Amino acid sequence: MEALGHLLQGFAAALTPGYLLYAFTGCMLGTLIGVLPGLGPAAGTAILIPLTFSLDATGAIIMLCAIYYGAMYGGTITSVLINVPGEAASVVTCIDGHQMAKQGRAGSALGIAAIGSFVGGTLATVALVAVAMPLASLALKFGPAEFFALMVAGLCLVVGLAGNNMLAALLMTVIGLLFAMIGVDPVRGAPRFTFGVEELYDGIGFVPVVMGLFGVAELLLAAEKRQTHMVEAELKSWMPTRQECRQSVGAISRGTVVGFVLGLIPGVGAIVPTFMAYVLEKRVSKTPERFGKGAIEGVASAETANNAYANASMVPLLALGIPSSPTIAVLMGAFIVNGITPGPFLFKEQPALVWTVIASFFVGNALLLILNLPLVGLWAKLLKIPFSYMCAGVLIFCVIGAYGLKQSLFDVWVMLGFGILGYLLRKLDFPIAPAILALILGPMMEKSLRTTLEISGGSFGIFLDRPVALALLTIPVIVIAFLIFKPRSLAPLRESDIE
Amino acid sequence: MLMRRRTLLAATAAATVASPAMAQNYPRRAVQLVVAFPAGGSTDVGARILAAAAEKDLGQTITVVNKAGAGGQIGFTEVARARPDGYTLGFLNLPAVNTIILDPERKAAFNVDSFIPIVNQVLDPGLIWVKGDSPYKTLADLVDAAKKAPGKISACTTGILSDDHLAILMVQEVAKCEFRIVHFDGGAQQITGVLGGHVDCAFDNVGGVFKRVQSGEVRGLAVTDVERSKFLPQVPCTKELGMPTVISSSTRGVGAPKGTPADVVKVVETAFLKAIQSPEMLQKMDAVGLALKPMVGAEYAKYYADTQAQAKKYTEWALKQR
Amino acid sequence: MRQGRLVATGAMLAFCLFALWQSLLLSLTDRLGPGPGFFPFWLALIGIVLSLALFVSIWRESPPAADGPAEEARILPHGWGAIRCFAIIGLLAAVTVAMEFVGFRIAMLVFNAALVIALGERRWWLIALFATLGSFGVYYVFTTWLDVLLPTGQFGI
Numbered sequence: 016m017e018a019l020g021h022l023l024q025g026f027a028a029a030l031t032p033g034y035l036l037y038a039f040t041g042c043m044l045g046t047l048i049g050v051l052p053g054l055g056p057a058a059g060t061a062i063l064i065p066l067t068f069s070l071d072a073t074g075a076i077i078m079l080c081a082i083y084y085g086a087m088y089g090g091t092i093t094s095v096l097i098n099v100p101g102e103a104a105s106v107v108t109c110i111d112g113h114q115m116a117k118q119g120r121a122g123s124a125l126g127i128a129a130i131g132s133f134v135g136g137t138l139a140t141v142a143l144v145a146v147a148m149p150l151a152s153l154a155l156k157f158g159p160a161e162f163f164a165l166m167v168a169g170l171c172l173v174v175g176l177a178g179n180n181m182l183a184a185l186l187m188t189v190i191g192l193l194f195a196m197i198g199v200d201p202v203r204g205a206p207r208f209t210f211g212v213e214e215l216y217d218g219i220g221f222v223p224v225v226m227g228l229f230g231v232a233e234l235l236l237a238a239e240k241r242q243t244h245m246v247e248a249e250l251k252s253w254m255p256t257r258q259e260c261r262q263s264v265g266a267i268s269r270g271t272v273v274g275f276v277l278g279l280i281p282g283v284g285a286i287v288p289t290f291m292a293y294v295l296e297k298r299v300s301k302t303p304e305r306f307g308k309g310a311i312e313g314v315a316s317a318e319t320a321n322n323a324y325a326n327a328s329m330v331p332l333l334a335l336g337i338p339s340s341p342t343i344a345v346l347m348g349a350f351i352v353n354g355i356t357p358g359p360f361l362f363k364e365q366p367a368l369v370w371t372v373i374a375s376f377f378v379g380n381a382l383l384l385i386l387n388l389p390l391v392g393l394w395a396k397l398l399k400i401p402f403s404y405m406c407a408g409v410l411i412f413c414v415i416g417a418y419g420l421k422q423s424l425f426d427v428w429v430m431l432g433f434g435i436l437g438y439l440l441r442k443l444d445f446p447i448a449p450a451i452l453a454l455i456l457g458p459m460m461e462k463s464l465r466t467t468l469e470i471s472g473g474s475f476g477i478f479l480d481r482p483v484a485l486a487l488l489t490i491p492v493i494v495i496a497f498l499i500f501k502p503r504s505l506a507p508l509r510e511s512d513i514e
Numbered sequence: 515m516l517m518r519r520r521t522l523l524a525a526t527a528a529a530t531v532a533s534p535a536m537a538q539n540y541p542r543r544a545v546q547l548v549v550a551f552p553a554g555g556s557t558d559v560g561a562r563i564l565a566a567a568a569e570k571d572l573g574q575t576i577t578v579v580n581k582a583g584a585g586g587q588i589g590f591t592e593v594a595r596a597r598p599d600g601y602t603l604g605f606l607n608l609p610a611v612n613t614i615i616l617d618p619e620r621k622a623a624f625n626v627d628s629f630i631p632i633v634n635q636v637l638d639p640g641l642i643w644v645k646g647d648s649p650y651k652t653l654a655d656l657v658d659a660a661k662k663a664p665g666k667i668s669a670c671t672t673g674i675l676s677d678d679h680l681a682i683l684m685v686q687e688v689a690k691c692e693f694r695i696v697h698f699d700g701g702a703q704q705i706t707g708v709l710g711g712h713v714d715c716a717f718d719n720v721g722g723v724f725k726r727v728q729s730g731e732v733r734g735l736a737v738t739d740v741e742r743s744k745f746l747p748q749v750p751c752t753k754e755l756g757m758p759t760v761i762s763s764s765t766r767g768v769g770a771p772k773g774t775p776a777d778v779v780k781v782v783e784t785a786f787l788k789a790i791q792s793p794e795m796l797q798k799m800d801a802v803g804l805a806l807k808p809m810v811g812a813e814y815a816k817y818y819a820d821t822q823a824q825a826k827k828y829t830e831w832a833l834k835q836r
Numbered sequence: 837m838r839q840g841r842l843v844a845t846g847a848m849l850a851f852c853l854f855a856l857w858q859s860l861l862l863s864l865t866d867r868l869g870p871g872p873g874f875f876p877f878w879l880a881l882i883g884i885v886l887s888l889a890l891f892v893s894i895w896r897e898s899p900p901a902a903d904g905p906a907e908e909a910r911i912l913p914h915g916w917g918a919i920r921c922f923a924i925i926g927l928l929a930a931v932t933v934a935m936e937f938v939g940f941r942i943a944m945l946v947f948n949a950a951l952v953i954a955l956g957e958r959r960w961w962l963i964a965l966f967a968t969l970g971s972f973g974v975y976y977v978f979t980t981w982l983d984v985l986l987p988t989g990q991f992g993i
Contacts, residue, residue, distance in 0.1 A: 051982065155710035182890045189883040190848060193855050193876065199591060200862075200872040202697065203674065204584035204620040207872055208858055216591055216623060231928070238924055238955070239917035281706060335709075336726075337554055337702045344553030344580060348562035356802055360729045403955035404966060407948050410928060411970050414944075419984040422597070427932045435925060443840050458583070461875045462699070468870055469696045470668055470712060544983045575983070601985075 022144055025370030029077065029378050037074050038375060041081025042382050048082070049089015049101060052226075052416030059086050060345045072353035073368055077375040079349050083342055084379050087285075087325055088132060088387060091318060092394050095124045097245065097409050099230035101416070103221065103455055104285035104321045107293050109229050110448065111306065111313030118309050119248035121395040123255040127263050127311055128318040129387045130255070135271045135319035136380035139326035142275055143333075144373060151334030151359075154279045159466040160477055162282070164487035166460040169287050171491040172294045173449050181498050184446045191450030194219055195457020202465050214425035221455060223417035223430040228447050230413045231434025234406050236441065245405045246398045253392045255311065263315035266296050270319030277320075278327025281339040285324055286455050290448075292320035326376055332357050333369060540600050540778050544575040547768070548596075549605045550589025552582040555672065555701030556721030557766055560636050560804050561605045564768070567789035567798075572781075576603075582699045585673025586610040587620060594624035598773035600782060604629065608765040608818065612825035613675035617833060620675075627772055631818045632779055633786045634767030636799075637807035638719040640681045640738035641749070645708055646731050648715075653736040653755055656715055660691035668713040669693040672700050678717035680828050681738050681762040688757050708732070719764050720745055724803025738762045745803040765807065765821070767814065783810055838894060845891045852883035923954040939989030944971035 028034065041063075048059030060082050070078065090105035095112035108128065115124040157165075170188050177184035197208045198218030209215040237245055255263070270292040277288040296316040297306045306313050328339040336358030338344040350357050355365060362369055400408070417430040440447055471477035478484050547565050551557040558580060565576040581589035590611055593604030606629060614622050642653060650656040660667040671678040674697045682695055696713050698704050701722035707713045709731070716723075720743045727734045727746055734749035738760050742751050752760040768786050770779060789795060790808045799806055809817055859880055862873030913921040927947055934943035948967035957963055978984040 155706055158707065158710055158712035160712075182886065182893060186845075186848060186883065186886040186890055189879055189886060190851065192879050193852070193883065196855075196876045196879070199584055199588050201583040201588070201699075203872050204587035204614065204617075204622070205862060205872045206621055206623070207862060207876065208855070213595060213623075216595065217588075231924075234924060235913075235921050238920040239913045241917055241920065281702070335705070337706060341553070341580065344558070345578075347553060348566070348578060351559055351562055351802065352566040352798075354798060354801060356725050358725055358729075359731060360725060401957070403952040403957045406924065406955060407951045407966070407970060410924070410951070411944060411948070411974060414928075414931070415974070415978060415984065415986065418986065419978070422985050422987075424932055424936055424987065427935075431925070431928050431932065434928075438921075439844070443837070443844050445841075445844065462583075464875070465870050466696060466698065470694070472665065472694055473870075543979075543985070 019144075021366050021370040022374060024367065025372075025374030026377075028073065028367070028371040029374040034074055034077050034375065035378065035382075037070065037078040038081040038379050038382050039386070041078040042085040042379065042386050045082035045085020045087075046089045046092075046383075046387065047085075049086040050092050051089075052093075052099075052101065052412045052419065060342055072355060073371050073375075075349055075353060076346070076368075076372050077379070079346055080372070080375060081379040081382065083346065084132075084136065084322070084325065084383050086342075087321060088129065088383055091128045091132075092125065093412075095121055095128070095314075096394060096397055097230060097405070097412070098233040099409065099413060099416070100225050101222075102285075103225075104289060104324075106225060106229075106286060106448070106451055107289040107317035108314055108321075110293070110317075111308070111310050113233070114307065114309035115311065115314065116395075116398060117246050117248060119246070119251040120309065120311075121246070121250065121398060122253040122391050123259050123311060124314050125391040125394060126253075126255045126388065127259065127315045129384050129391065130260075131263065131267045131270065131315045131319035132322040133380050133384040134267050135274055135321070135323035136326045136383075137377060138271045139275045139278065139323040140373065140376045140380070143326060143330055143376075147330050147334050150279055151330055154281065154331055154335070156483065157280045158481075159463040159470065160481050160484045161487065162280075163460060163463040163467055164478065164484035165280070165283070165287075166456050166463065168487040168490040169291060170449065170453060170456065171494040173290050173452055175494045175497070176294055176297060177446050177449070180444065180446060181494070183444075184449045185498070187440075187446055187450040188453045191453025192457045192460070194450075195454050196461075201458050201462045214423060217421070218458075219429060219454070220417075220420065220426050222420055223426040224433050224454060225451060226413040226416050227430040227433030227435075228437035228440075228451065230409060231430060232437030232441055234409060235434065235438040237402065238406065242402050244398065244400070244402050245409075250395055250398065253395070254388075259311045263311055265299070266292075266312035266316040267319045269295055269299070270316040271323045273316075274320035274323025274325075275327040278324040278339070279330055281328075281331045281335075281337045282459065283324075284340060284455065284459075285321055286452060288320040288324040289317040290452055292316040322380070326380075329373075329376070333361060333373075334359060336361075540781055541572055541574040543601065544577055545572065545600070546596075546602045547576050547578050547605055548589050548593050548602060549578055549580050550582065550586035550593075550607060550610070551580070551672065551700040552702055553580050554705075556638055556719050556802075556804065557605065557607055557700070557764070559802050560638075560721060560766060560799070563795070563798050563802070563804075564635050564786065564789060567792065567795055568786045571785035571788045584620075585614065585671075585676050585679075585697070587614050587622060590614065590629075591623045593769070594628040594771055596771050598771045598775075600770060600774050600778035602771065603632075603782065604769050604771070606631065606767055606769040607676075608767075608821045609680070609825040609828070610673065610676050610764070612822045613680070613829045613832075615822075616826055616829040617675055626819075626822050629769040630772060630774055630779060631767060631769045631814045632783050632810070633790065634765060634807055634809035634814050634817065635786075635790055636721070636766045636804050637763055638721045638766070638804055639743055639763040640677060640717060641720045641723065641727075641743075641746070642681070642685075642715060642717055642735045642738065643708070643723055643727065643732050644715045644735060645711070646733050648733060650715070650735065651733075653750075653752075653757075656735060657685070657689040657691050660693050661689070664692040665694050667693055667715070668696050670696040670698050670704050670707055670713045670716050672704065672718060672722075673697060675829065675832060677762045677764045678719075680832060681717045681760060683828075683832050684738075684760040684762065685757065688760055705732075721802055721804040743803075744805070745800075765817070767809070838897060841894050842891065845887050845894060849884060849887040849891065852880045852887060856880035856884065920955060923951070927951050927954070935987040935989065937989050939991075940986040941971045941975045942989075943987075944974070947971075 090101040094100045094105040094108040098113040100106045112124045174184040273292040274288045297303045331337045338347045417426045549561045569576045596602035704716040726732045737743045737751045740753045859873045859876035863871040864873045931947040948970040
């Protein structure tokens with residue numbers, strides 16, 4: 016009850032015209048950063064920090080949060096329109112989002128993404144207000160053993176999506192993990208698989224890989240078919256139809272729960288919740304064969320989970336003082352610079368500020384919806400550009416994206432190589448998504464396994480002593496059992512292989 | 515082939531960079547400060563405060579980039595390999611930089627000369643801490659437990675061969691006990707690890723948990739220094755606890771990759787030193803429990819060289835323990 | 837299709853074998869538990885088993901009927917489509933090489949013009965406008981406003 020009173024005061028503060036203006040500007044700039052290549056949300060947020068210098072602490076943090084939400088949404092736009100995910104969180108959106116765009120439903124996809132993001136973000140913030148403190152301590156139960164088990168379970172669930180193609184999906188996962196091994200060993204520091212090539216010391220960059228596997232491969236497929244437009248279908252809808260909204264209700268509510276729960280665990284990253292929500296949606300769907308072919312639930316679940324995750328990941332920051340992603344770390348930096356040390360003491364020491372910031376999460380989510388819904392049509396219109404120009408434009412975009420993060424032409428070659436690879440794999444019906452997930456999770460998985468074994472003194476028995484880890488590890492066992500015994504019930508999934 | 519082309523490129527780049535016009539224009543765009551430990555630890559907190567303050571004097575954004583892993587090796591490698599144009603600076607943790615270089619197994623892609631130490635910010639003494647409700651009330655309790663059950667009490671570091679790791683080895687040596695050593699990446703993981711009950715105690719620095727010690731969430735057992743920390747006057751130091759040889763701290767400052775032009779280094783030095791000496795810096799650092807130790811030029815260079823020499827002794831000794 | 841999948845699986849098998857060999861050069865364990873070679877070693881081993889299993893399972897699939905060869909041909913691009921594909925790949929490779937020497941602006945100017953022409957555009961004024969905006973314009977926006985560094989080549993252009 017006391018929390019509610021604080022929150023109302025927070026709203027009173029966040030809704031003053033000055034703060035509203037900061038939130039509005041932040042959302043706009045954030046969306047722009049998310050759309051443009053070469054700047055991830057973290058770098059983008061960091062570059063805009065000076066804008067907030069002239070503001071007071073609350074104003075600065077409100078604006079930064081708005082930039083963060085905006086940047087997350089910006090990645091969605093490029094995923095749907097040109098199949099280029101700007102960052103990990105929007106990889107899943109590509110799967111069905113771009114297919115929807117190809118069917119002339121780009122407006123629906125972007126619209127449902129905005130709505131889902133709003134609902135997911137808002138509900139997650141409500142949950143944050145209600146249960147932040149008790150749940151924060153639950154997150155501490157997640158040690159390295161549980162973390163490793165969660166990563167393995169996540170990978171296996173995504174493999175499980177592939178139906179009869181599961182063996183190929185499993186192999187792609189292993190290949191992705193092996194690619195993740197390139198670079199400096201995250202524990203002992205020895206360089207691995209670098210062959211004396213200096214550029215490989217940092218490992219294979221995620222952005223050039225996805226830009227190749229998704230963006231360049233998509234262009235090659237379209238060019239081969241001699242398309243006149245990247246999307247040949249007529250633009251059918253500007254907004255999700257009533258029926259599409261009805262289809263998405265379940266997906267949005269489940270996505271919120273998945274995103275929120277995983278957001279509580281520091282270090283999971285946005286890609287896991289989006290994949291998990293997608294897997295869940297396909298499992299509960301009565302028509303799983305539509306997934307991967309433009310199912311609106313796929314977009315709705317992933318986008319909702321992404322935003323619910325973004326909001327829930329504020330819980331570890333506010334309640335434990337632990338930043339759970341690079342972007343949150345930038346936000347934490349802003350807190351610290353303004354003389355606020357995030358941690359459990361924050362709620363006691365500076366309640367007015369904390370609750371104003373939480374209220375501004377609501378405001379930021381709402382503004383994002385108000386700002387983006389009218390623009391959906393405008394974005395979708397970009398698809399009218401003829402293929403020749405679109406192709407050149409997307410390639411400029413991908414080159415800047417791959418080069419910009421590390422100023423390395425090597426990364427442009429990586430993008431080109433993975434573009435050709437992605438084209439071949441798509442043709443040969445090898446699923447790509449598991450490999451991408453594995454590439455991101457690989458280093459975290461290895462690190463947590465090795466830390467677990469340090470804690471246990473080298474014994475794998477530690478996984479049996481920990482109920483949560485054990486429960487999570489039964490998932491891969493089930494997946495492998497399915498693989499060996501091939502129950503007939505999985506057969507209908509064949510056609511809906513996730514790409 | 516590839517290497518040769520890179521050298522050629524590097525030479526061209528250096529030639530362009532070294533032209534006098536460069537420093538006048540520097541900095542023309544955002545500067546990256548690479549932090550080799552993850553967000554939320556004491557290294558990161560200090561670096562972010564510094565970056566925000568120096569930004570105003572430098573006239574450009576300073577972006578803090580966390581490149582964590584392998585006890586800092588991943589981040590330091592990135593700095594050493596960066597284009598020496600002043601747009602990539604590194605936050606150097608001593609002795610972590612030195613121990614990495616000195617451990618042959620790590621095959622570090624950099625050496626002592628790969629960095630130009632520019633300006634030091636912090637000297638953060640080590641702190642041994644446990645959970646607030648832990649049965650170990652003093653360092654003696656902890657050591658006794660480790661003696662009774664060798665290799666059963668787990669102690670976590672912020673990275674392999676970091677100052678914290680060395681401190682554990684020093685305590686083991688002096689007290690003739692054995693901990694189970696767990697290497698985490700930085701302070702934030704230690705906090706979840708210890709508060710979640712996954713490990714028993716943590717060796718970190720005062721700045722990492724200062725606020726939490728004050729609030730009673732964690733309990734400081736000992737500061738690994740010859741005197742108590744001004745931030746935690748209630749926590750005894752190792753010298754008064756009868757372990758005068760257990761002395762360890764982390765010194766952190768800003769450096770640049772080898773080859774950065776001297777005039778650019780000067781610009782960086784001036785801006786960062788001004789920021790470090792400002793009264794607001796002192797006030798903000800006090801709030802997070804970090805002790806300032808400004809050093810520039812020859813003094814800092816000597817400190818860097820001395821640390822290398824000392825670290826050699828400890829690393830060789832630590833490697834023998836392995 | 838079937839043949840293509842077999843070849844791809846074979847390539848992955850070779851990749852895993854290579855990774856296995858490489859991981860054996862690293863230490864599998866050290867005093868503190870698993871070493872740098874531990875994870876890649878087991879991954880490569882699992883990868884070898886999986887790729888063998890996949891190879892066998894594709895092999896055992898009944899080969900497609902008479903239209904087999906036609907099906908095979910479709911894995912690699914063919915006809916006009918192929919020319920367009922190779923134009924994209926070739927130009928992208930060329931621009932990456934060129935950027936190192938002549939910088940982003942000039943390389944992209946030529947790349948843009950060449951690509952849209954290759955993809956069938958013939959209105960010269962539109963080509964010129966697009967190529968300029970997509971190189972000099974983009975360069976200006978990204979380096980001046982967004983602090984994203986783009987290649988300037990050997991002569992600083």
